[in-house]
Amino acid sequence: MSNKLSSSVPTDREVVLGILNDSEDTLNKLYTGYFPMVLQFILNNNGDEDDAKDVYQEGIIVLYNKIKGGNFELSSKLKTYIYSVCRRIWLKKLSQESRKTNNISDFEDIMAVEVDLEQHEEKDQQFDKMNDALLHLGEPCKTIIQDFYINGLSMQDICEKFGYTNTDNAKTQKYKCLQRLKKLFFQV
């Protein structure tokens, strides 16, 4: 009794090409296309819609990293891959939270995705470390670092945004922040 996915899902090739080209349109279509499938799985296996969102987004990240990593081969349907990854993630979460699922209700075919998920977990740890480090960094350092490294602002922009008298002061401030962040990041 798999509910028919209403929205039009791009073909698997389109998705892969779209991800490689950073197409936000493809991402949107992909995201809306397969979300009901994962939502149905989570809802029927002791989860709610927020769980579904977290698990699904993590699943999409796994897919992204795999495609971006360049070693993605379409050995099965993308749908099966996403479903299997999300299923694995959710079952792991359930066991971590020791929430019980006696009988897993499945709605799709399943394939083996354990290797991909191990790689993903390593990356995820790095992500969490960075996230923690940034959280502990505090303001204004966090914003300065994010503006410079993530949002790609120049030192000149940062100088103006934060009202430093000259870029050297801004550079010094950024240097100090960076040192602290590195310390936090490598120490954890």
Next chain:
Amino acid sequence: MRNEIELEGIIEDYLNGKLSETERVAFEQLRKTDPVVDHKVVAHKVFLESMGDYANIMDLKAKMDRAHAEIDVDTLTETLRPHPSYFVNIWRKNKAAIGVAASFILLTIVTVYSIQQNTKQIGSVELVSRELTKIKNSQSSLIRIINSKNTPKDVKPANFGGTGFALTANGYLLTNLHVVDGADSVYVQDNKGESYKAKVVRTDSQYDLAILKIIDPSFSPLSNLPYRLKQNGIGMGDVVYTFGFPKDDTVFGQGYVSSKTGYNGDTTQYQVAIPVNPGNSGGPLFDHQGNIIGVISAKEKQVDGATFAVKSKYIQEALNSIPNDSLGKKVAFNKRNSLQGLSRNKQLEKIQDYVFMIKVYK
């Protein structure tokens, strides 16, 4: 401090590939000579990569959140959430198991049904005594008149016919009870066409057997019986043959034991695959060595080649139950089987003198 900041800037420019060619060569030289600088470069590289990954994922998450906001999650949740009905849930969760169970039950029903169909033999038993037709009889009695040295005492055509075989040399014959049941008079005819009057001396309704005695004064005792009664050791697939009078001459029929039980599992009978016709009733059933292993008694209607024969064990029982004095002399089969090792047609040649057509007048 100042130098540190500059070094950091240079490292970053170096990793981002922003240094000019000469600067790059000079910096790489510095890396080689100064391990502290080299370590800083490596550490910063790892850091930048992590930062890059972090940035990518944050970006992706932001995009996904935007996409998520487009989805009407509440409606979807409502349609996709587990059905409140207990039975629907059971069905959804155990679809496969229920399917397997259902097909198993279906299969079982079909199997049991077909087994019942098989074990319950549909056809009813048809006793293979022969109702002789007038025309055939008038012909056969003509032939008999020509061939016969004695004028038959009864010129009336017989109503019913069957087959019988000699139990003793002095004129005791065995046939089926249903052949002679209710008979006014019984005549037996040998293969030369001689008819002799006989009387029923013993019946056994349980095994459908009857013992006749030739009482005709013109009957001269036979020579020693060539066959003997074999009571056990008959298995499925053994080649067997019979000899009888479905018409006015002996007819040979060969087949094999197809089941060790008879109609509806009757253990007193064999089922043999031999085509028989009315008139074969009471005929002897021989194994390939010429031992008597049974008496043809019936066949199944609507089923081809399912013939039933009373087992020889019950022939012996029937014989044993007869008091010695009623037979006058103890009925004893030859211990020796002179047919053993002979070819089939030699066996038949010898046997045919001991197999009689039973003619019954009712």
